[in-house]
Amino acid sequence: MAQEQIHRHNVGTLLRHVHLGGSMSRAELAERMGLNRSTIMALTAELSAAGLVREEPPTGSFGSAGRPSLVVRVRPNWAYVLAFDVAVDRLVAARVGLGGAVLDRREAVRARAGADLDHVVEVLARFGRQLHEAAPADSVCVGIGASYCGMIRPGDGMVRFGPDMGWVDQAFGAELSRRLGLGIPVPVGNEAHLGALAEQHRGAGVGLQNLLYLHGDVGVGGGIIVGGKLLDGDGGYGCELGHMVVNPYNGRPCGCGSHGCLEAEVGERALLDAAGRPAETWGRDALRAVVDDADRGDETAREALRRIGDWLGIGVANLINLFNPGMVIFGGMLRDVYPGAAPQVRHRIATNVLPVARERVRLRTSALGDDSTLVGAAELGFADLMADPLATLAGTKASA
Amino acid sequence: MAQEQIHRHNVGTLLRHVHLGGSMSRAELAERMGLNRSTIMALTAELSAAGLVREEPPTGSFGSAGRPSLVVRVRPNWAYVLAFDVAVDRLVAARVGLGGAVLDRREAVRARAGADLDHVVEVLARFGRQLHEAAPADSVCVGIGASYCGMIRPGDGMVRFGPDMGWVDQAFGAELSRRLGLGIPVPVGNEAHLGALAEQHRGAGVGLQNLLYLHGDVGVGGGIIVGGKLLDGDGGYGCELGHMVVNPYNGRPCGCGSHGCLEAEVGERALLDAAGRPAETWGRDALRAVVDDADRGDETAREALRRIGDWLGIGVANLINLFNPGMVIFGGMLRDVYPGAAPQVRHRIATNVLPVARERVRLRTSALGDDSTLVGAAELGFADLMADPLATLAGTKASA
Structure with a gap:
């Protein structure tokens, strides 16, 4: 494995820790990642310079004797993803911030049968554009993810089989990406797969x-x-x-x-x-x-x-x-x-x-209740950022 | 991940490639491992100095024009493991060389019921000592592995449940290690688990x-x-x-x-x-x-x-x-x-x-036929060597 690869991996791993685990001291990060504190300090500085994290006094540190050691936490309400959920009874779209908070959402009841690709994508793309326009002016969309109640081909978001809608081989991810017009691909996952990951990352199975x-x-x-x-x-x-x-x-x-x-x-x-x-x-x-x-x-x-x-x-x-x-x-x-x-x-x-x-x-x-699939879709949207935070951010800015 | 850890990982990965894949040119190793040729040359030199691999002309290179480029292959009949298989109808022990060849074996028919821990271990330990004594004087036993037809606790080779023998919580791995008297622990795996790994490494599912x-x-x-x-x-x-x-x-x-x-x-x-x-x-x-x-x-x-x-x-x-x-x-x-x-x-x-x-x-x-479980047990015995070849070899010599 090459040196540069390891560095990128470490930057992403640190971001993932604070994204999923909340605020954390450098000492805790050093222990979790098996790295020394000076490496953690350098990685934190890079993520901080990129605007993804901040170092702050821990909440509730008022009045304690001496200067409390800083904690690393994600910068809220700046980097976000758009998450979509096509469930059997509803269509949901949300803006989800780094750290996992649902910042804004739109939802529509879905009739059980007869929803074709065009209709579903039209509703979701409208929601998505609304959420994007309502986001703070300096915030940045770092990814998109969608959950679908059917079998999905990995890689291109093709719905191979959507039993309750009667979809077979429908290019859902590609079509949603095109209609959103943000120049960002839309990876799609099966709802139960994403629900499982969401429960593992943020729910009953942490x-x-x-x-x-x-x-x-x-x-x-x-x-x-x-x-x-x-x-x-x-x-x-x-x-x-x-x-x-x-x-x-x-x-x-x-x-x-x-x-x-x-x-x-x-x-x-x-x-x-x-x-x-x-x-x-x-x-x-x-x-x-x-x-x-x-x-x-x-x-x-x-x-x-x-x-x-x-x-x-x-x-x-x-x-x-x-x-x-x-x-x-x-x-x-x-x-x-x-x-x-x-x-x-x-x-x-x-x-x-x-x-x-x-x-x-x-x-x-x-x-996570009915939001397990939506939360999973958001994590799908964050995947690139977690794999390589700085390159993903650079790519996002270039395409904006 | 630290530099030294990566180096150990790379040394082990190269050994695993030639152990499982047979002889291979440095160029092929470079491509498979995603490393440059000078790194491969250095890793090969280390393994060669330790006596685990050799660089030789490829077989069948007679008469070809020019000097054929060398291939890396395991040194045969030197480093070996002892592999044991407790199946429902037989007890098997084998000496298996680096590279996977069965160099020597002993086998006994097993009566279906009534085989207690003491009897099974006594037969296997006798076979094991015979195989060890018959090995070439300068060869070295780098590990031991055993397959058992029941549920095994990972880590200590405890048989939690051996349905056909009526075993419950029997310290099979520890007892076999003790009776062999070679100062080497005996990891144990479930026969079907090991059979699956064997088929994946060397059988139908490569x-x-x-x-x-x-x-x-x-x-x-x-x-x-x-x-x-x-x-x-x-x-x-x-x-x-x-x-x-x-x-x-x-x-x-x-x-x-x-x-x-x-x-x-x-x-x-x-x-x-x-x-x-x-x-x-x-x-x-x-x-x-x-x-x-x-x-x-x-x-x-x-x-x-x-x-x-x-x-x-x-x-x-x-x-x-x-x-x-x-x-x-x-x-x-x-x-x-x-x-x-x-x-x-x-x-x-x-x-x-x-x-x-x-x-x-x-x-x-x-x-792999009836030997799938035995082959899997041998790979269990090689696991430490593949994880860290030089340290494992040093430990083996120290205990000999």
Whole structure:
């Protein structure tokens, strides 16, 4: 590895530490990065000169004896990304500052079917331009990221398969970039992949190297962190835990054409059917109504959650055997469903998972709630800056 | 990262290239490692001075015009490891040279039940000492590695669970090291994990970053390579694909206490039962007899393979959806079973796997055959040498 490469890596790593971890003393940075303090001082000076970080007294240091040692923190409200989220029921755009704060946002309810590429991109690009124009005059957009509820080709943001919109091979990332007109490419990630990364960086799973994130909406997507990194597989299409067949006999038909997939047995329609709701009901409100009824003692609703919980438990137990994760996180609509289904899930884990593989696993609901995918999209937008802060910033200024 | 660390890393990386890849010119090494030729020359000189590599004319260079450029290759029959394999039906020990050649080996048939720690270690330690004594006088043992058919705690070679021997929390690695008396620790790995690494380094999956290895014996173990590395999970107990429940209703009882696990539906007993063989038959020969009968047209044996193939297909399809691997490798007894079960496996993949996730997957049987686990154990023994060749060698000489 060449000297210059290492230097760039270290600059980026320091920025990532304060971006994700908040303000930090130089001593703490030296320890975390395994570098000496003079190197940390030089790296901090470079990032400070570039306008990305500041050295300041720690908050709450009033009145302490002597001069408090300075902490390094990101400069707020200057460098930012635009983050977009195409979810099954809404379109969201946000301006997210270095450090992760959502500074501004726009949101629209999305009709479930019939949204073509043109419509989705038009709404998001309008939101994006509004957010960009409303940003402070001296602030700088350092990247863009988008989350999409479907299978995405890495590299060019092509939607290979968007089941609920019926999209096949739609150039979503390229088209959104073109309509935004900012001269910045738009990387796109699968919503559950990004949700998993968001929970690992800023949510329930901070610091964990191995975690499973299950994202429920109409179906069930997955994001799986293995050894600190998102499992992407050979083409970027891994983590499709929703299409694990858990019920090979008499399984419910799945949107993928198969039967008995996890998402067919625990997705929105499965729960509503099990609770005896009419075929024309759908959406988060309908799901929550089942959960509320169960909480109020309605036996049909309770039985529906137990039934979903049993299939969910089989799936989660299989995944724990495979991944030996430190944590399983339930996100999206599974946040609402999980509490009523937890006894069955725990029972299946106790029955089906080898003892040594479940010794330390914890079960949690998403800490970032419905914003996990948006937060993940923002981190996608920050990726270039974290990899090489100074070159990315220089490129941004050149294109502005 | 400090300068000295990078240097050690580079020395080890060069050694690993010639250890795994065979002889290589300096120019090729420069290209693979992204370093300039003078750095490669210096690194090669260090390894050569330490006795690990030599620079020689390429084989088959006779009669070519001009002086052929030298290639770097490992020095054969000098630095070696001892590799051990505790499989369900045999105990193996081998002396494996730098470069991967098996230089000498000892093997014993193992009775299936009732083998306690003391017996297994006694046989292996005797083999190990014989191999060590038979090694050339000036050769040097640089490490030891062992493969075991059970769940292993990383770090200390503790067998947490060895289902077919009934072992629970047995200090196998420590005890084998003590009885060998060479003053060298014995790291231990799960057989399917090591088989996967062996196939990736020297077998069917060379160069692949994402692969699945299914190892059949009495049960079914798994080794899963994600992003170039073995999936280990939080405690080192991941990859337990044999305990994925594929048949939640009417599933066959599994050794783990659950029902309908993949290994219960496709393991040795499942096949023999499906083929109508008496309960007292067991072992590789009995399995091969079913396969041979099927090949000769016996309809009961054919139906048994189809049935096993369908469950195997459900399991493999689930795994492809999760891991989007470049290759699936069938090892152990599944090498014999897979060909007769392949139509069902391919049918399930076509039916259950999302199209984009199966675009590029290839299905193969193990290229290393029954030695995949032994080869993996040898690589475990070489790990320290590859991480830091000169320090490891110095430590070995000091302890000799």
